[in-house]
Amino acid sequence: MNESYFLSLLIFSPLIGIILLAFMPKNQEKGIKLLGFLATLLPLAFAIYAYASFDRTVAGNQFVEYYEWITFGAEAMGYGLPVAYEVGLNGLGMVLILLTAIVSTLAAIASIHIKKEWKGYFMLFLLLEIGMLGVFAAQNLFLFFLFFELTLIPMFFLIGKWGYVDREKAANSFLIYNGLGSAVMLIAFVAIFVRTGTLNIEALTMMMGMLGPEHDSFKWGVLIALLVAFGVKLPIFPLHSWMLRVHVQAPPAIVMLHSGILLKIGAYGLIRFGLGIFPEQVKALAVLLAILGVFNLIYGAYLAIIQTDLKMVLAYSSISHMGIVLIGIAALNEAGVQGAIFQTVSHGLISALLFFLVSVFYERTGTSQIDKLGGLARSMPIASGFLLTGAMASLGLPGMSGFISEFLAFLGLFNQFPIIAAVGTLGIILTAVYLLRATLNVTFGPTKDEWMDLNDIRPIEMVPVLILIGFIVLIGVIPSVLAEPLQVTLQIILSGIGG
Known part of the structure; x- marks a missing residue:
């Protein structure tokens, strides 16, 4: 060509x-x-x-x-x-x-x-x-x-x-x-x-x-x-x-x-x-960026816990996960910057998966309110299983893309600002709390009468779900598919900041 x-x-x-x-x-x-x-x-x-x-x-x-x-x-x-x-x-x-x-x-x-x-x-x-x-x-x-x-x-x-x-x-x-x-x-x-x-x-x-x-x-x-x-x-x-x-x-x-x-x-x-373009200035702001990243991570995770709308849970989750990007940038080393880029791609796949699954549930029930749902695993077992899979990827289960991106970003930050990084780990714990809370409340528990006969996810709807999960697992198991194209670019960035 x-x-x-x-x-x-x-x-x-x-x-x-x-x-x-x-x-x-x-x-x-x-x-x-x-x-x-x-x-x-x-x-x-x-x-x-x-x-x-x-x-x-x-x-x-x-x-x-x-x-x-x-x-x-x-x-x-x-x-x-x-x-x-x-x-x-x-x-x-x-x-x-x-x-x-x-x-x-x-x-x-x-x-x-x-x-x-x-x-x-x-x-x-x-x-x-x-x-x-x-x-x-x-x-x-x-x-x-x-x-x-x-x-x-x-x-x-x-x-x-x-x-x-x-x-x-x-x-x-x-x-x-x-x-x-x-x-x-x-x-x-x-x-x-x-x-x-x-x-x-x-x-x-x-x-x-x-x-x-x-x-x-x-x-x-x-x-x-x-x-x-x-x-x-x-x-x-x-x-x-x-x-x-x-x-x-x-x-x-x-x-x-x-x-x-x-x-x-x-x-x-x-x-x-x-x-x-401005590596020296970013280097001088590294502590501030690290604090902003940790605040984004914890703030988004904490507010996600108290939400009653599944869409709002995922919206605050996005704010929280973008904090990890800031954390990786603030580290100013190879592990951190690579983690920031990995998180950028990983969250793109995971958030697309979760919001699509929310749309599948919404089309059947007409609501995304967590307290109005519940027990959907009985009538929609496949879709519920996919939702749990997406939640596991988002909270950083090993073998999925979320794990490798969070691991690299925090590894980089611990090397630079260990105290800030230690505080940031609280956000990882809160992430598991709000994702499991939302997922379990939607899929388990007693099934309401109006949800007993819902149609499970259709084959056409399974196509994007399976493709997204495939990429999430691929990056988690073989991160080189993402790391190799980035390697030279990453070295150029690091040479500019002296990393």
């Missing part, structure tokens, strides 16, 4: 589905859902090819494309500032592109539960996928920002149009918080462009390391702005309240994408731009 345009084909291939859907009659539910699903298979095939042909020994970006695009200022007068269309993949981008393609395809299957206006739904769904793929492939800040903004528009409508009772409030909250985060990010990117004359990520990585102490205030200002912008997306306490509304009110397939992929843009930004 000609690699000169391969990555652009991967990113924009969902456009084919959008164009074909535009010509579909809007009342053909089965045809639209089938086409929407098939449209996700092309980027998935490209992503699998990219992973299979990715050279694990190459230090630079692969599948690189560079085209002259926009020039700000008067180039003829000698002061034009060029911005190019440039995409490529390093190890981190590669694994996140593959994760995005996998979860998008499985979320398209989960969209069988969408009840109305399927044509508009899938067109927005595929537009969202383009934005997510582009974010992880962009090699300059301008292109990254464009793709980042592209994810906000379809998400707003997917939440507000196809969500549950308070969907408008959730959509507005999403837009306000993420819009403010985007504004802060844009200010930071403009400041970088004005000061350096480039937005290329690799060039900025070298240039920032060469700037003298007189530029330290500039570096600190930009880094703090990026911490706020990506802290909203991750999210970091106290910038998290919007995410709770989204996870409860958005349709389950969209929550799979939001929790599984979109939150990971925050982790990607902190690692790629924070550690990559």
Whole structure:
């Protein structure tokens, strides 16, 4: 395959589905859902090819494309500032592109539960996928920002149009918080462009390391702005309240994408731009990041224990697990940073699995309130078994991806800040408490009369469940499938921070 345009084909291939859907009659539910699903298979095939042909020994970006695009200022007068269309993949981008393609395809299957206006739904769904793929492939800040903004528009409508009772409030909250985060990010990117004359990520990585102490205030200002912008997306306490509304009110397939992929843009930004471009400043903030990570972990876990809605349990669980990403970053060593990346991928798979299973129960019962459920293992034994499996993966059962990511992140933190790490282990204990409490209350105990004759999980619904569990176990048993593509990228990051 000609690699000169391969990555652009991967990113924009969902456009084919959008164009074909535009010509579909809007009342053909089965045809639209089938086409929407098939449209996700092309980027998935490209992503699998990219992973299979990715050279694990190459230090630079692969599948690189560079085209002259926009020039700000008067180039003829000698002061034009060029911005190019440039995409490529390093190890981190590669694994996140593959994760995005996998979860998008499985979320398209989960969209069988969408009840109305399927044509508009899938067109927005595929537009969202383009934005997510582009974010992880962009090699300059301008292109990254464009793709980042592209994810906000379809998400707003997917939440507000196809969500549950308070969907408008959730959509507005999403837009306000993420819009403010985007504004802060844009200010930071403009400041970088004005000061350096480039937005290329690799060039900025070298240039920032060469700037003298007189530029330290500039570096600190930009880094703090990026911490706020990506802290909203991750999210970091106290910038998290919007995410709770989204996870409860958005349709389950969209929550799979939001929790599984979109939150990971925050982790990607902190690692790629924070550690990559401002390593010295991040090193100075390591203690603060470690404390924030432990607080996220314990705060999310504690509040998850007292929730009565299964969706809220999983929403606070996401906040808690994103604390582990911060913990790994704060460790500033190989084990910690690798653990942060592993947690980013692992949580993407596990959260997608759990939110899909919640949608399966919700479709049968019409509720996600824990006290209204109970005893579902009698009428839905297979689905209940899968829910327990997902809970075990989330709490870090050995042999699953959650274990290896948490182990590495805490190993790294214990080497740097043993007291903070020891406090953080309380969060691991609380995780087991809230997950087992929620799972056992839903699946065991006396079965209510109205739940006696529920249909168990259907074969079509088992497809995403089995695939997600397969990847979770694969990473847990053979972590090298994830570690190998990351190794060179990880060494480059560590060399920048002296780790």
